[in-house]
Amino acid sequence: MAQAPINKIINFSSVDGPGNRMAIFLQTCPFSCWYCHNPETIKACIHCGDCVLTCPSDALHMIDGKVVWDEDKCTQCDTCIRTCKYSSTPKILEMSAESLIKRVREVKPFIKGVTVSGGECMNHPDFLLDFFTLVKAEGLGTLLDSNGFRRFADYPKLMEVCDGVMLDVKASDPAFHQELTKADNSMVLLNLEQLLNTHKLQEVRIVILPNKPDENERTIRYVASIIQDKAPLKLLRYRPFGVRDEGLKELGMGNTSLEEMNRCLDLAKSLNVKDIEIK
Amino acid sequence: MTEAYNIVTNKTLTYQQQVIQLAKLGENTDTSIYVDPQFTKAKEEGMICDLFEGALPYRPRYIVPDYSILMKNGSAFLELDPPKDIWEATNALLIMYRHVPSVTTFPVFLGNLDSLLDPFIVDEKEAEKAIGLFLLNIDRTLNDSFVHANIGPQDSKAGRMILRQTERLQCAIPNLTLKYDPELTSDEFAALAAKTMLVTAKPSFANHRMFTSEFGEGQYALASCYNGLRLAGGGYTLPRLRLNNIAKNASSPEDFINNVLPKYASLMAAHMDTRIKFMNEEAAFFKSSYLVKEGFLDPKNFVGMFGLVGLAEAVNTLLGKDSKHGYGHNKEADDLGVKILASLDDFLSKHKAPYSENSGNRYWLHAQVGIEKDGPDSSPGVRIPIGSEPEILKQIQHSTRYHKYFPTGVGDIFRFEETWIKTPEALVDIIRGALSSGMRYFSGYCENNDVVRVTGYLVKRSEIARLEQKEAVKNDATILGQGSRDLAHAFDRRVVK
Structure with missing residues (x-):
C-alpha cells in the first residue's frame, strides 16, 4: 500500500467540512503562497540536521x-x-493507508468523515485512493481540501471514493496567481468547472487580501460566474499569524478589514452566489 | 456570639438564605438518630462526608414528583383542577413547585417540561410568551442552582420554545437536561440544544438509552446536578467516601481494595441504613405528605445514593503518580480506577438496603461533584483533575470506562472555543459518539459565557462579582461557585479548540 508523509492529524475538527471530522494534513505543496499559515508543510525534509x-x-x-x-x-x-530554512519540519510520520485507518476507526463513533488537507493532498494521489477506499468501507465521508494544482479528472478511481473537494481559488488573474503562489492557475480554473460539472465541488474558498481590493474583486467575479448558486463560497480573512517574512512584506501585519470582507460578501451576493460564509 | 447570631448579622445572605441556615442549626440540635462513633470519627478525619444533610432527615434528600398527575388530576391538597390551557398549566406547576421539598428546600426536579406543556400549545406566540414568563419566574423564585428541569427525547414545539427562551434569558436556573437518543431525537432538535448549551451552558445531554435500560421506559429523571433518579421517587440520602483521603491510609492498592475501603464503605452503608429507616418508620413525610397520598411519589421508588469523590487523586496516591502522568494518562492508573469501582459495586450488591424495593434492594453509586471546601486535591467523582485533562477524545474515552457504574449520576464537562457556536451539528456528532461509546452525561459551555457550569450546577460570573462586592445575591449556589473557582480552579478547564 502507498504511504504518505503525515504532518498532522486532528481528531476532532469542526472547520474542515460538514459535521465533526478527522482532519489529516499531508506534507509538501507545489504552491508557495505569500499568506501560507503553515509554511513548514511546503517541502519534504532534506535531512540537513x-x-x-x-x-x-x-x-x-x-x-x-x-x-x-x-x-x-x-x-x-x-x-x-x-x-528550518527549507519550509519543512522533522515532525513527519510516514504512514500507510492501513495504519492511518486504524486511527480513523478509533474516532469513528464521533465523526461524519475525514478531510485530507495539506500541504497539498493531491501530491499523494495513490495514497489517497487506498485511504479513501478504506474510509468508505467504514461508512464515513471523504473530503479533499486542495489547491487544484492537479487535474482531478485524471484520477477517476479516486474521485469515485471522494465525496467532494473543497477547492482553494487563490486568484483568477494568471499573472497575479503566479506572483502570489509562484505557480500557474490554469489547472485550478479548469478543475473549478470540472468539479462543479461532476458534482464534486464541496465549496470554493477565496482568501481575501488586505491590500489588493482589485484582485479580490476579480477573483470573486470569476468564481461567481462559474459557480453562481450551485456551490457554497467561503471568504477567508487574511490573518498574519504564522505567515513568513516574505508574505508579511507583501500583505502586512494586519487582518483584512471587516469592511473589505463585507464588501466582498455583498459583491458575491450581487453575483447570485447564494451560500456565502465569512471566516 | 453564637452561630445563629453570625447568620442573622451576615449581610451577604438574603432573608431566605438565613431562614434555611437557621433551620439547619435547629435540626442539628437533635440527637435521636444513632450515629456510630466510628462514623463520626471518619467524618472528622475527612474520610467520609455527609454533605451537611442534617441530623434529623424530615424529608428525603431529593424528590422527583410525577408531575403528569398534576396535569391529569390536578391536586386536592393544592386545590387545583386539571389545567386546561398553557397559562393554567404553567401556573399549576409554579404553585406546586412551592410545595415540593428537598435538602435545599427548593424542588430539585421540575418535570419533563416539554411533554408536560406541549399538549397545551395552541397559539404558538402566546405559548412562547407563557413559557418565557414561566422560566423567568423559576429563575427568580426558585433561586437555587440545583433546581433541574428535563426535556426530550422527542422534538416538540414546547421543547424548542424552552430552548429558545433559555438562550434569550441567560439564567443559571433551572439546570436543564436533554434526554438524548439519536433514534428518538431529531438532528435538528439536538443541534438546537447543542447551540443553546454552548451559549448558555445548558442543556446537558443525558444518555437516554443507558438510563432507560436501567430504570425502564420513561421511568427516570435527571435532578439536582445530574442525578439519575426514579420518577415518582427520588434519593433518600447522599453521603460520600472521600477516596483521595482514604487512599492515604492504605499501604498498597491491594490493602486499599481489600481492607481500608471496605471498612469505610461499611460504616457509610450502615449510616445510610439508619437514616432511611428513620425516614420510613418515624418521620412524618412519607405518612402525611400530599405528594405520597395523591400518587406524585411512591416510597418504593426511592434509593440511597452511595457517593464518592476524588477517585483520580486516590489512584495517583496509591500508585505514586502525579496528575499529569497518572489517572487519565496511564493505563495502569485507569485500570486501578475501574478495579476500585468494581469492588465498591460488588460491596453494594451484597449489602441489603432497606426500603429500596424498586432499586434492587441495594444502594447505587453516585459520582459526587465535590464541594468548594474539598480544595484542589479532590476531583469531582471520577473526573480527571482540571489542568491535567488530555485532549477531548481521550477524556471521553476515559470517562466511558467509568460511567456505567453510576446510575444515580456521573458526568463530565467540556469547555469550548467560541467557534463551535457556528457548528453545533459537529458538537452533536461528538456527543452522539460519546454517548454511544458509554458516556452517561455530557455537559459543555463556551469559554467566555456569563452562565458557566461549575461542577454540576450553573452560576453566573456576574453574580459572583456582586458577591465579591459583599452584596447579597439571590442564587444560593453562587457562593459555592465562588469557592470552587478559588479553591478548585473550576473555571480553568482545558478549552476544546
Whole structure:
C-alpha cells in the first residue's frame, strides 16, 4: 500500500467540512503562497540536521543520515520549525493507508468523515485512493481540501471514493496567481468547472487580501460566474499569524478589514452566489 | 456570639438564605438518630462526608414528583383542577413547585417540561410568551442552582420554545437536561440544544438509552446536578467516601481494595441504613405528605445514593503518580480506577438496603461533584483533575470506562472555543459518539459565557462579582461557585479548540 508523509492529524475538527471530522494534513505543496499559515508543510525534509542541533528536548536524532523524530520526547515547542530554512519540519510520520485507518476507526463513533488537507493532498494521489477506499468501507465521508494544482479528472478511481473537494481559488488573474503562489492557475480554473460539472465541488474558498481590493474583486467575479448558486463560497480573512517574512512584506501585519470582507460578501451576493460564509 | 447570631448579622445572605441556615442549626440540635462513633470519627478525619444533610432527615434528600398527575388530576391538597390551557398549566406547576421539598428546600426536579406543556400549545406566540414568563419566574423564585428541569427525547414545539427562551434569558436556573437518543431525537432538535448549551451552558445531554435500560421506559429523571433518579421517587440520602483521603491510609492498592475501603464503605452503608429507616418508620413525610397520598411519589421508588469523590487523586496516591502522568494518562492508573469501582459495586450488591424495593434492594453509586471546601486535591467523582485533562477524545474515552457504574449520576464537562457556536451539528456528532461509546452525561459551555457550569450546577460570573462586592445575591449556589473557582480552579478547564 502507498504511504504518505503525515504532518498532522486532528481528531476532532469542526472547520474542515460538514459535521465533526478527522482532519489529516499531508506534507509538501507545489504552491508557495505569500499568506501560507503553515509554511513548514511546503517541502519534504532534506535531512540537513540543523534542527537536531537546536532541539531543546533531545527529541530529534540523526540516524543513518536521516533526521528521526521521537514523538514521545517532543514537547511541541516548534523550535525545529523555526530553525528550518527549507519550509519543512522533522515532525513527519510516514504512514500507510492501513495504519492511518486504524486511527480513523478509533474516532469513528464521533465523526461524519475525514478531510485530507495539506500541504497539498493531491501530491499523494495513490495514497489517497487506498485511504479513501478504506474510509468508505467504514461508512464515513471523504473530503479533499486542495489547491487544484492537479487535474482531478485524471484520477477517476479516486474521485469515485471522494465525496467532494473543497477547492482553494487563490486568484483568477494568471499573472497575479503566479506572483502570489509562484505557480500557474490554469489547472485550478479548469478543475473549478470540472468539479462543479461532476458534482464534486464541496465549496470554493477565496482568501481575501488586505491590500489588493482589485484582485479580490476579480477573483470573486470569476468564481461567481462559474459557480453562481450551485456551490457554497467561503471568504477567508487574511490573518498574519504564522505567515513568513516574505508574505508579511507583501500583505502586512494586519487582518483584512471587516469592511473589505463585507464588501466582498455583498459583491458575491450581487453575483447570485447564494451560500456565502465569512471566516 | 453564637452561630445563629453570625447568620442573622451576615449581610451577604438574603432573608431566605438565613431562614434555611437557621433551620439547619435547629435540626442539628437533635440527637435521636444513632450515629456510630466510628462514623463520626471518619467524618472528622475527612474520610467520609455527609454533605451537611442534617441530623434529623424530615424529608428525603431529593424528590422527583410525577408531575403528569398534576396535569391529569390536578391536586386536592393544592386545590387545583386539571389545567386546561398553557397559562393554567404553567401556573399549576409554579404553585406546586412551592410545595415540593428537598435538602435545599427548593424542588430539585421540575418535570419533563416539554411533554408536560406541549399538549397545551395552541397559539404558538402566546405559548412562547407563557413559557418565557414561566422560566423567568423559576429563575427568580426558585433561586437555587440545583433546581433541574428535563426535556426530550422527542422534538416538540414546547421543547424548542424552552430552548429558545433559555438562550434569550441567560439564567443559571433551572439546570436543564436533554434526554438524548439519536433514534428518538431529531438532528435538528439536538443541534438546537447543542447551540443553546454552548451559549448558555445548558442543556446537558443525558444518555437516554443507558438510563432507560436501567430504570425502564420513561421511568427516570435527571435532578439536582445530574442525578439519575426514579420518577415518582427520588434519593433518600447522599453521603460520600472521600477516596483521595482514604487512599492515604492504605499501604498498597491491594490493602486499599481489600481492607481500608471496605471498612469505610461499611460504616457509610450502615449510616445510610439508619437514616432511611428513620425516614420510613418515624418521620412524618412519607405518612402525611400530599405528594405520597395523591400518587406524585411512591416510597418504593426511592434509593440511597452511595457517593464518592476524588477517585483520580486516590489512584495517583496509591500508585505514586502525579496528575499529569497518572489517572487519565496511564493505563495502569485507569485500570486501578475501574478495579476500585468494581469492588465498591460488588460491596453494594451484597449489602441489603432497606426500603429500596424498586432499586434492587441495594444502594447505587453516585459520582459526587465535590464541594468548594474539598480544595484542589479532590476531583469531582471520577473526573480527571482540571489542568491535567488530555485532549477531548481521550477524556471521553476515559470517562466511558467509568460511567456505567453510576446510575444515580456521573458526568463530565467540556469547555469550548467560541467557534463551535457556528457548528453545533459537529458538537452533536461528538456527543452522539460519546454517548454511544458509554458516556452517561455530557455537559459543555463556551469559554467566555456569563452562565458557566461549575461542577454540576450553573452560576453566573456576574453574580459572583456582586458577591465579591459583599452584596447579597439571590442564587444560593453562587457562593459555592465562588469557592470552587478559588479553591478548585473550576473555571480553568482545558478549552476544546
